[in-house]
Amino acid sequence: MPRQVDHESRRRIVAEAVCALADERGLEGVTLRDVAARAEVSMGAVQRCFRTKEEMLLFALTHVGDRITERVRTRLVAGPAQSARTALGHATAEVALLREEHRAEARVWLAFVAQAVVSEPLARALRADYADLEGAFTRLVAEACGPGGEEPATGAAAAAGPTGDGASPADPAGDGASPADPRTTARTLLALADGLTAHVLIGHLTPRQAQDVLHTHLAALWERPPAAR
Amino acid sequence: MPRQVDHESRRRIVAEAVCALADERGLEGVTLRDVAARAEVSMGAVQRCFRTKEEMLLFALTHVGDRITERVRTRLVAGPAQSARTALGHATAEVALLREEHRAEARVWLAFVAQAVVSEPLARALRADYADLEGAFTRLVAEACGPGGEEPATGAAAAAGPTGDGASPADPAGDGASPADPRTTARTLLALADGLTAHVLIGHLTPRQAQDVLHTHLAALWERPPAAR
DNA sequence: ACCGTACCGATGCGAGCGCATCACAACGTG
C-alpha cells in the first residue's frame, strides 16, 4: 500500500457511498460498516477519513449540495445567450431535481433536510446552500423582470454568493398590494421547487405533472407587468 | 386493572408520544422504550397496541394527517361567510403549518415524508392525505377564481374527498400559454406550502418571511384575469 | 366465593450499532 493516499478523493468516494445507501435505504440505513463495504474500503479507512459518523454525513451533505449548485451554475453559463427567463426556468427545474437521473440526489437531499431539523450542523450547511441559491435566483429574477425582461442573461448573474441581508425586514404594512420584490419571487421559486421534489418522491405527483406546475407558475410570472415586480 | 381497556384511546396516546419524540429527536430517535416511557405506559402495552414498530409509526402518521386535514376543514367551515379567496389563504397557511404552535406537527410531518421515500406503507398513507388536500384545494380554487371570484365559499367546497382521476392527462401541447386549470393551481399551492414549511424548519426562512411569500403568491393569483384560470 | 381469562409489566435474547484499539505491512530515509 502507498505510504500516503489522497485523503480528499477518498472522502469523496466515501461520500458517494453514503449517498448511494441513503438513496436506497434512507439515512437511517447508513451505517459505518455498510458505507465501508459500499465504498469498497475497510471500516478503519472510513474512520480515518472522518472522526465521527456525523462528520461523515456532514461532508456527504456538502458534497451533494456542491454538486447541485455546481450543476445549476453550469446550466446557466452553458447557455449565456438564452433569455434570463428561460435560464431561470432551467435553473428551477434543475433545483427541483425532476429529471429521472437525479432522483437519487433528490432522495438524499430530502433525507438530509429531514435530519437537519434535529441536527444543527447539518442545518447550518443546508442554510448556507439555500442562501447561495436564493441569492443567485434573486439576481436572475431581477434580471428577467427588471430592465427589459427578454435580453440575454449575463454570466455574472449566475455566479452564486452570499447576499448579505440575513433577515429581510419584511413589509411593515400588512396590506395586500405588496410590490413582490425579486427576493420574494426567488423564495417562492425555491420553496415551490423543493415542495415539488418532495411530492414527486412520495409519488403524489409524476415528474411530468411537477414540470407542468413549474412551467405554469413561471409563465404566470412573466404575464404580470414586469415593471411592477 | 380493568378487564378490558379502550384500545383505541391508548393507541392515540401512544401516537401522541411518538409525535412528541419525533418532534424533539427526529424519527430515528423514536424507540419502543422511549415511546412507552413518554406515553407513561409499559413497553408491553405498546407492543400490545401495535404488532410492530412500523405499524405504530403508520398509525401515528395517519393520526397526524387526520388532525391536520381536520383542522383545515374546521377552518373552512368556521367562516363560511368569508370569500373563497381568503378561505383559500387560510387553508394554505394552515397546511404550511406556519403558526408557532404547530411547529411540532411540521417537524413530525417532514420526518414522515422523508421516511415515506423508503417505506411504501407510509408513502401510501401520505399519498392518500395529499390526494384529499389536492381535491379540496382544487374545488376551492375553482370557486375562488371561477364564476365571480368574490362571493362567500359554500360549506360543501370544504368537504374533502377523493377526486377520481389518479393521473391527470397533462396538456398535450408543450406550448407556454397553458390555461392553468384549478388543479394545477392547487398543486402549486400545496407544493409551495410544503416547501415553505421545510424552509422554515431548517431556518432558512422565518415564519414571517414564509407568510409573506405565501401572501404575495396568493395576491398575484387574483390579479390575473380570473376567467382565464 | 371462586375460577377462568384477558391483560399487564418486566425480563431475556440475538443482532446491529458507533467507536476504540492494535498488530501488521508498506514506504521514505540514513
Place this chain on the structure above:
DNA sequence: CACGTTGTGATGCGCTCGCATCGGTACGGT
C-alpha cells in the same frame, strides 16, 4: 540494507435496539 514512521484493516467492547416470552394480577361471569 535496516529502520522508523505512518497508514491500514480486522477485531473487540459497550451499548441499545426491536421483538418474544412469561409469571403475576385484577376483573367478570356463574
